[in-house]
Amino acid sequence: MDFDTLVHQPTRLQIFAYLYRHDEAAFSEIVDELDLTEGNLASHMNKLAEADCVDVEKQFVDDSPQTTYRLTDHGRETFEDHVGQLEALIESLDE
Template sequence: MEFDKLVHQPTRLQIFAHLYRHGETSFSDLTDALDVTEGNLASHVQRMEEADALRVEKEFVDRKPQTTYELTDAGRALFEDHVETLEALIDGLDE
């Protein structure tokens, strides 16, 4: 049983879980919710975007830049597979 390193890394796992549960989320809301620095978050979301797990949308709201993130279908599937792997690991402990 192997974990996908993209999902399993602790900060990215939190990002996956938050976006899976809450859907589209702004950069500032994500940094606040996960209590991570902007630089740390930026590096992780870039890696997720490069892996096609995350959709990034940049727009201006009231003339201020706003970046939002949302899991792609592939990202949702990666997270669901990770959860299934964890559940299989837990189920295997009963045997």
């Protein structure tokens, strides 16, 4: 079974799951909730954006910059495919 390393990497898997569950989230929220450094999150989000898995929206809220992330349709499908592979792996262990 070949896992997609874009999703399977532990930090990115957490990011995928968080965005899948919450629909969208601000950069600072993800940093706090997943206990990541800003640099670590930025690096992973760049990879996800380059792979067309997240949409990035930058805006000003109360005169402060805010970056919000949302899974693209491709990102949702990629995550669901990965979860399906994990479920298939678990099922194969029962046989």
